[in-house]
Amino acid sequence: MTRYWTAIACVTGIAVMSLIFVGPGLDHLRRGDNDFQMTYVSGELLMSRQIYNAPVFQSAERAIIGRTNPDLLDTRPPFLALLFWPLAQLPYKAAWPLWAAVLLATTVAFIWLWPDRRAAALACCWSGSLWAALCNGQDLVLILLWIGIALRIREERPFLAGLLLALCAAKFHLFVFLPVLLWRHRLWRGFAVGAAALVAISFAVGGWNWPAQYLATVNAEEAFALANASVMPNLHGLLAGLPYANAWEIAAGVGVAAAVVMTVYRADFNTGLAAVLAGGLLVSRHAYLQDCALLLPALLLMLPVVKGWGLVASAWLLAPPSALAVLAGHPAADVTRLTTIAFLAYLLKPGFPRETELVLRERMA
16 A cells, blocks of 8 residues: 555544544543543542542542542552653643643554554554543553564563563553563563562552552442443453353453463464453453553554454454444444454464564564
8 A cells, every 4th residue: 555545544544533432522532531530630649648549539539620430440550640640730621631642642653663654554543442542541552652662672672671561560450461471582571670660669659558458449440340341342241241250251261361371382472462462351350442452563463464264353353343343332342352352362373373473573673
């Protein structure tokens, strides 16, 4: 595809996805009535160490922003609040546009860093999950940048790559298999240093009892998560409502874990990363459409080499209808959930890891 037609396709994607994701919620977007509200208040409460105190959190939310969402509590590690502390020193009306600009710049940087910029630009412009992340003010977009940089520098600077990937702890429940990949490819030293630093920062800003407070907040959010399982793109959403759903979810999670570990130990780094991202999303207990944006690096890495039903699965996960299916809930969302499982299964296809290594190395050079 020439640059001209790529530009036309990207502009068309921006126009179409704006109508779907921006238009219906434009007033909310202007006010910043989204997940940034939560992270801003966390930055404000950082010094008082009251991030996980629900009454204090909601009271501050109402005082600072003028509204509160009883179902929107901070379920992220304390070190992340430190990132938002500078923004919390600004009025909310100024902080939200600035944060939105940071997210847009981060998306552009991810596209620029990716070896195949045209493919990355097309995927991002048409990605319903990425648009959902941007409209919700999700810091998840930053993780895409960390992954993009780590892929670029992994062979020359493995320590720094591991250090960067430690920042994925911001969404640690989606990266439960990442340590296996980093151990397999000897990136654990940088990751361990980074993880230790983040733990130290969390205790410094959250106090010695923050883990207990954090777990209490996560448990308080469980009822909200159960009520919204139908729009979750994971095993929890797929199996919720079935008899013995928890048992089925545990069994399916074990199967996914086995598939990821087998892929990591059989394949090159890039294929292993794709498995880690897909598997992490599937076993997450709490995930929504915006979290599917983490599949973008996995799909972009595998798209040049997948064939047959692997190509069909990748194309569906990159296409806007897959995002709309998730938003529609059961049973439409099951198509996207099962397609993610199919994508992971394809990575286990005999001979596939050996076929990808040369192509992926050439593209990442």
